[in-house]
Amino acid sequence: MQIYPIHPSFTAGACFELAVQPNRRFSIAIYQQQDDDLLTSLCGVIVTGTHDVTGNLIDGKYMFESAGNSTSMPFDKDWNWPTVTIKPNTPTLHSGAYVVIAYEVEADGKPTSELGRYCVAHQSVFAARPASDSMALVIARPRTPTAPLAYIIPTATYHAYNSTGGGSFYLDRVHRYRPATKVSLRRPGGGLGARLGEPVDPYDTRSTRQQFTHWDAKFIRWLRKEGLACDFYTDLDLHSATALDLTRYRCMLSVGHHEYWSEEMREHVTRFIAQGGNLAVFSGNTCYRPVRFTGADTGQVTEMHKLAEDWELLKEKLNADPRVSGNESNLIGLTYNHGGGHWGEWSRWRRRWVKREREAIGFTVRRPEHWVFAGTELRKDETFGAEDRLVGYEVDGVPPGQPHDGFETLAVTKKLTGWEMGGAGAIGTFRLQMQGGRRSSGEVFNVGTTDWPRVLMDSTAKSNFVVQRITRNVIRHYIGLEAENASQRDDVLPETTHATNEAALQTDAS
Structure with a gap:
């Protein structure tokens, strides 16, 4: 089952819209990129709205059914799939890289795939194909900037190489697609689950180039293990500069x-x-x-x-x-x-x-x-x-x-x-x-x-x-942490023209 976010980022604590493949029965789980190479199960969802989607609670868990047109869509058009407006069901959500998983279920709510069974059991999963075909990358921006670092997720690059729908900016020899000069950002594959014409990386065969798991997930794991607090944004946030004020970093x-x-x-x-x-x-x-x-x-x-x-x-x-x-x-x-x-x-x-x-x-x-x-x-x-x-x-x-x-x-x-x-x-x-x-x-x-x-x-x-x-x-x-043994929780940092405070130095423990 394929999905994609209407917007690749949202403000932590707010809702976001998820577009879902038509004519499917499914449930949703939310995972986060934390310290391990596997994604960590975080929570379920709170539903605040739907469009061409119905939702019912079964044993305390939402089961959805999507309507709409299941005709194949081109790579350069808005796919206009049915949407679910959701909020992660957790009292606090920090800025970070999150992965939404939609897994198909039977009429009684039981998952039909191994991935779905992992989600129900809150087991960790690896964000590579074929599992990633049912995943969407969403970035939670901070409600208020608190970290000294701003990490920009390269949404534009992910979609430039994404051949889902029959094309990308590149000659895709694997699928025989010609290069184009326009692609849609409203389609699956923006960082996870893309159709790609890329060669397998001989030095890391577990994941595919031009995917979140291959590049950013590794660096985020390192930042967390180092205890380096970081706020996350996408290219579109950097482009518009409305949700992102770089001078705060x-x-x-x-x-x-x-x-x-x-x-x-x-x-x-x-x-x-x-x-x-x-x-x-x-x-x-x-x-x-x-x-x-x-x-x-x-x-x-x-x-x-x-x-x-x-x-x-x-x-x-x-x-x-x-x-x-x-x-x-x-x-x-x-x-x-x-x-x-x-x-x-x-x-x-x-x-x-x-x-x-x-x-x-x-x-x-x-x-x-x-x-x-x-x-x-x-x-x-x-x-x-x-x-x-x-x-x-x-x-x-x-x-x-x-x-x-x-x-x-x-x-x-x-x-x-x-x-x-x-x-x-x-x-x-x-x-x-x-x-x-x-x-x-x-x-x-x-x-x-x-x-x-x-x-x-x-x-x-x-x-x-x-x-x-x-x-x-x-x-x-x-x-500003130049001393070799300085703690990331040091109270005093050198003066800077950029805003900072003690909270900015605390590790995201979510």
Whole structure:
């Protein structure tokens, strides 16, 4: 059974609308991404409204039946499925990443699938296919900002690769779909349960790329284990800046594969950094492609349009319109145009992806004395991450001249021969150039690789300790916890232009 949220995020404690497949009998459970790789059962739901859905209580549990048209819908239209307006049945709900599961039931309310039986028994589940086909990712924003970190879930990127309904922004060789320039955000697959033409990741076969489980779930688990309080938002929240005020935070996190950005997203992050906020990028191919959201001005975003292959081509297309931002390296210091991608080759005869394994490439340290490397014991010209394929499957590099223009190179890769772009990857810090030639008071840290979260949560990876230490150093430094043994519950933090309080430092215990 398929489902999708009408809006990918909602305010904790409020209701949200869930669109459900027509002509189904089902129940709903809510899970949360917590410390484990399995989702944790949280609660049932309180129903506050329905459209083309009837609901009845059986033994204290809601059973729903949906009506409507079950005709297949195209990828670029609002699917307009029946909806249930629900609220998690818990007295307190913190900001976080939640997963709604709809499982089909018999007339007496008994589940028809193993997934449903797990839900009834409140057992943990893994958010990968086929189970994820019945799941929807929903992000709970904070009622009031309290954490020092703002984590942005890359909703736009998830839908850009989502072929559910017959198309995406990409040539889907697996399902034989041609690339399009418009996709709907009102359809299943926005982070979980998508139809994808992606090759299987040879270094993490449990989950599929371009899915929440593959990227963000890992990083969220790490944050929770570190006791680092974090508020969660989506791309659309960052785009509109109505529910998200970045100036209330010390650091924004961009993780995994945060590829698709609107001009408004860039503007809001640029202003945040200029005013003293920090951006920590643990992602690759970041901010590479420009998009426009339809309906953002009304709060009813339904579509996403791909404007160009990258920001430079968009600027050319619009005759160097000064209102359009240039290369994304102006914001994050690196660009995919000077990095590279390696995902394998498509075999027309076998009709599948082959040669997916990558060359063992790591990062070679250039500035071991920098605070980013504190406690790693790395030496100059020492390489880390090669055995773990830390570099890739997409990686960003330094544009010509950038090392002398605000970007401080801390580590580099060798030339990515045979990769798309064929450049070289880099890790470093960056300060934006402002009007008058001055540099921003806020800073960007960028690892430039998609696979950072994978190695971060792989205890068997040879570079796991180094990757964890760098991540810990960056986040603690950017939120003001610089001392190695400082507690996340310390009462006093350095003064900042961004709001903070003691409650901001408390671990989400939900």
